[in-house]
Amino acid sequence: xxxxxxxxxxxxxxxxxxxxxxxxxxxxxxxxxxxxxxxxxxxxxxxxxxxxxxxxxxxxxxxxxxxxxxxxxxxxxxxxxxxxxxxxxxxxxxxxxxxxxxxxxxxxxxxxxxxxxxxxxxxxxxxxxxxxxxxxxxxxxxxxxxxxxxxxxxxxxxxxxxxxxxxxxxxxxxxxxxxxxxxxxxxxxxxxxxxxxxxxxxxxxxxxxxxxxxxxxxxxxxxxxxxxxxxxxxxxxxxxxxxxxxxxxxxxxxxxxxxxxxxxxxxxxxxxxxxxxxxxxxxxxxxxxxxxxxxxxxxxxxxxxxxxxxxxxxxxxxxxxxxxxxxxxxxxxxxxxxxxxxxxxxxxxxxxxxxxxxxxxxxxxxxxxxxxxxxxxx
Amino acid sequence: xxxxxxxxxxxxxxxxxxxxxxxxxxxxxxxxxxxxxxxxxxxxxxxxxxxxxxxxxxxxxxxxxxxxxxxxxxxxxxxxxxxxxxxxxxxxxxxxxxxxxxxxxxxxxxxxxxxxxxxxxxxxxxxxxxxxxxxxxxxxxxxxxxxxxxxxxxxxxxxxxxxxxxxxxxxxxxxxxxxxxxxxxxxxxxxxxxxxxxxxxxxxxxxxxxxxxxxxxxxx
Numbered sequence: 001x002x003x004x005x006x007x008x009x010x011x012x013x014x015x016x017x018x019x020x021x022x023x024x025x026x027x028x029x030x031x032x033x034x035x036x037x038x039x040x041x042x043x044x045x046x047x048x049x050x051x052x053x054x055x056x057x058x059x060x061x062x063x064x065x066x067x068x069x070x071x072x073x074x075x076x077x078x079x080x081x082x083x084x085x086x087x088x089x090x091x092x093x094x095x096x097x098x099x100x101x102x103x104x105x106x107x108x109x110x111x112x113x114x115x116x117x118x119x120x121x122x123x124x125x126x127x128x129x130x131x132x133x134x135x136x137x138x139x140x141x142x143x144x145x146x147x148x149x150x151x152x153x154x155x156x157x158x159x160x161x162x163x164x165x166x167x168x169x170x171x172x173x174x175x176x177x178x179x180x181x182x183x184x185x186x187x188x189x190x191x192x193x194x195x196x197x198x199x200x201x202x203x204x205x206x207x208x209x210x211x212x213x214x215x216x217x218x219x220x221x222x223x224x225x226x227x228x229x230x231x232x233x234x235x236x237x238x239x240x241x242x243x244x245x246x247x248x249x250x251x252x253x254x255x256x257x258x259x260x261x262x263x264x265x266x267x268x269x270x271x272x273x274x275x276x277x278x279x280x281x282x283x284x285x286x287x288x289x290x291x292x293x294x295x296x297x298x299x300x301x302x303x304x305x306x307x308x309x310x311x312x313x314x315x316x317x318x319x320x321x322x323x324x325x326x327x328x329x330x331x332x333x334x335x336x337x338x339x340x341x342x343x344x345x346x347x348x349x350x351x352x353x354x355x356x357x358x359x360x361x362x363x364x365x366x367x368x369x370x371x372x373x374x375x376x377x378x
Numbered sequence: 379x380x381x382x383x384x385x386x387x388x389x390x391x392x393x394x395x396x397x398x399x400x401x402x403x404x405x406x407x408x409x410x411x412x413x414x415x416x417x418x419x420x421x422x423x424x425x426x427x428x429x430x431x432x433x434x435x436x437x438x439x440x441x442x443x444x445x446x447x448x449x450x451x452x453x454x455x456x457x458x459x460x461x462x463x464x465x466x467x468x469x470x471x472x473x474x475x476x477x478x479x480x481x482x483x484x485x486x487x488x489x490x491x492x493x494x495x496x497x498x499x500x501x502x503x504x505x506x507x508x509x510x511x512x513x514x515x516x517x518x519x520x521x522x523x524x525x526x527x528x529x530x531x532x533x534x535x536x537x538x539x540x541x542x543x544x545x546x547x548x549x550x551x552x553x554x555x556x557x558x559x560x561x562x563x564x565x566x567x568x569x570x571x572x573x574x575x576x577x578x579x580x581x582x583x584x585x586x587x588x589x590x591x592x593x594x595x596x597x598x
Binding site (some may be wrong): 162164165168169172173174176177179180199219221222223224227229230255260261264278297362376 | 388392394395396398401432458462479480481483485486540568569570572575587588589590591
């Protein structure tokens with residue numbers, strides 16, 4: 001029978017150095033025994049040798065409640081020897097003469113060792129229990145915090161949904177009721193305009209709340225840029241009627257993976273802004289640059305969309321501030337909320353993209369939307 | 379005369395819808411919550427049901443589910459914006475189309491009209507949608523008597539859309555019909571074929587509209 005090739009004994013793990021506090025316990029233990037032994041020696045004429053045995057046992061029990069197992073067991077052994085040497089006749093020998101003293105010594109030794117062992121084990125169990133208890137408390141607290149966070153988010157969402165429902169229902173009713181009125185009546189047109197404005201304000205306020213509370217979760221899917229542009233412009237038919245749209249760069253564009261609803265919404269706000277500020281009859285240009293490698297070397301490419309109007313452009317002090325909430329250009333037409341562009345930026349950033357603006361060298365404001373996308377040739 | 383059932387918790391909304399529908403000759407009954415809506419549907423056997431998604435008590439989705447256990451009456455969902463996921467759930471749970479509040483009455487009536495067109499069993503191997511005619515027997519598609527050269531997949535895709543012309547069809551519904559059993563990122567393939575199909579349909583009065591996050595609608 002072939003023995004498995006032997007590589008010799010496994011190397012022993014390096015010995016852990018004895019911790020300082022354990023060394024301290026050894027020396028304290030021996031000192032304590034020395035003091036107690038002296039005391040008992042002095043009291044021996046009055047008490048007898050059994051007294052010292054009990055004093056030693058008491059010391060071992062007390063040490064066991066505080067100290068490590070090693071020092072306590074060592075104390076027990078030393079105490080047994082000390083007792084034998086100094087207190088059991090004949091003294092100053094380890095020899096024991098009387099059989100009952102032998103039995104006594106044996107019992108003392110066993111009791112001392114057993115006490116030391118049991119008490120230190122009890123303590124170790126208590127410590128472990130305490131540890132588990134703390135861990136459990138921590139876990140419970142963490143779970144509690146998570147539950148509270150989830151509940152807060154749910155409440156926030158419910159509140160938002162409910163406010164949204166409450167605000168939109170009357171607007172819906174007015175809009176639907178308006179259809180029943182005579183369209184030729186000039187008052188009808190005024191109500192219609194005001195209602196649309198109110199609707200935009202309400203939607204913008206709700207949307208900025210969503211954006212600011214990180215409730216916007218992008219859901220990317222494959223899409224065509226044409227569908228995005230259609231979704232962005234379809235709700236703005238009325239506003240864009242006076243501004244011919246010139247779209248370039250969309251031919252031969254690959255399929256893009258992005259959240260088309262959010263991008264369309266961001267784009268719609270910019271188009272609405274352009275339509276408000278540029279004089280009627282001027283073009284609004286949208287140029288799409290095929291996705292190119294962005295900074296970093298991830299799998300994502302960077303899609304760029306430029307929206308240029310032929311309006312007055314931005315006042316120098318507004319360039320940094322147009323994306324701030326409630327910031328409105330001087331001389332801006334009434335009816336805006338100052339929220340549209342802030343929402344656009346919030347949405348773009350929720351999709352890990354961004355938006356910037358500059359004055360075009362040949363006049364008009366030019367917004368640049370950039371967005372990381374995946375592409376696929378159709 | 380068509381009979382319409384309105385299930386909405388807003389009294390004013392119900393009143394207004396009633397006026398709009400009655401002006402078009404509908405006979406209208408209404409319910410202010412889901413359970414009653416189901417009872418009314420069983421009692422009146424409406425030809426079309428307008429169902430608000432945000433009902434108190436049992437929600438719109440649950441009403442739809444229970445309704446579909448015994449009725450195939452066309453259902454139009456009344457929803458608000460930002461409920462795309464719920465709308466998709468409703469459409470795949472058997473709703474026929476949706477309008478988003480605030481809606482105009484013209485849009486509402488047009489949608490109602492479309493979803494009431496005869497559904498279910500077909501007696502001819504042919505689907506028509508505006509100028510489009512699909513011959514299911516010979517797998518031929520014609521627009522205004524001009525033959526379209528379609529691949530089998532494109533034909534299936536156009537069939538899925540044309541069978542519900544004017545109505546929204548969710549992405550999953552199309553995929554289940556055209557690529558049964560496929561699982562891996564089918565949205566991509568769908569976009570590719572929609573793209574090709576759009577090019578072949580050209581500018582001849584038929585448009586495939588995309589509704590982000592929901593699906594497609596063939597408008598003729």
